[in-house]
Amino acid sequence: MSCDVFALANAGVRGLQPYQPGKPIEELQRELGLSDVVKLASNENPLGPSPLALAAAERALKNLHLYPDASGFELKKKLAVKLGVSEQQFTLGNGSNDVLDLIARTFLGPGCSAVFSQHAFIVYPIAVQAVGARAIVTPAKNWGHDLAAMAAAIEADTRVVFIANPNNPTGNYLNRDELSAFLAQVPNHVMVVLDEAYIEFAAADDFPDGLKFLQSYPNIIVTRTFSKAYGLAGLRIGYGISTAETADLLNRVRAPFNVSVPALAAALAVLDDEDYLQRSQQINRDGMVQICQGLDALGLRYIPSLGNFIAVELASDAMSVYQALLREGVIVRPVGVYQMPKHLRVSIGLPHENKRFLDALKKVLSV
Known part of the structure; x- marks a missing residue:
């Protein structure tokens, strides 16, 4: 056979x-x-790894026979205080890549399109194509995102725009005014993903914090990670911040127990290691x-x-x-x-x- x-x-x-x-x-x-x-x-x-994170992960090993807290309650609680949002606005992922995939699975499919830039993170085209959606790739400007071209590229069937800030692999960034002007042009039927995996390293005075736009633009999803500045790449843990309504949708397709026991413990601890x-x-x-x-x-x-x-x-x-x-x-x-x-x-x-x-x-x- x-x-x-x-x-x-x-x-x-x-x-x-x-x-x-x-x-x-x-x-x-x-x-x-x-x-x-x-x-x-x-x-x-x-x-x-952070010594605090390493110690917390080691202590968590005694609970490897148990499933992790599927809601990530304690981590969401600490992140909510740190970032000034509510616990209901989080979606935890097996790295922020997992959250990007959840976004594609939730908002894209056949008959839909997504916009992203040339030279942007390779996970965007992978996530879009895997769900049968159409990718609209705009030419880069000075190796970075051309927001005017991206705004013009949005079509009636576009449901998601992916923006990496700073961008990987080029490292350049969009400033506060540029991003603000772009968001004002995006139709309300389009979700804007602000991928901020490297935000902890972005020290420019005019670098925008995507969370500052969330109250004015409920179609924003900000993704962040513990893999880079927080040193937990091997444990795979990241998160998305959005409106509670968007988070509810993302959490409907999120796999149960997608973040491990040691990852939750280490992430909780490293937030205290300033x-x-x-x-x-x-x-x-x-x-x-x-x-x-x-x-x-x-x-x-x-x-x-x-x-x-x-x-x-x-x-x-x-x-x-x-x-x-x-x-x-x-x-x-x-x-x-x-x-x-x-x-x-x-x-x-x-x-x-x-x-x-x-x-x-x-x-x-x-x-």
């Missing part, structure tokens, strides 16, 4: 390519027999200066970034440089899939990791 499983899948899924994460350290060690490897590929926190957050931000500021100065010395162009990463432009196709860096034990991220074939995205690491990257880059470019 044979079965054409491919034909049974829906058309959107058949056309997808799997998400390609940054190469794991262990994989490179196996492939090239290297023992000393630096990974600056996945925008992870180089400090490691010292860890400040150290993460300082390490990122200092590392950004270190890498930019090194790139300047090498005569390389890069996109100014408000994230914990920077996109470096090379003279030709970046894959050859990426492969050469791997042989030097340095993992960065090629971003050809983002239509940026000459760029490498480099996460900000600890000082010695940044130096290792710069030294390796200088070496491979001189060959």
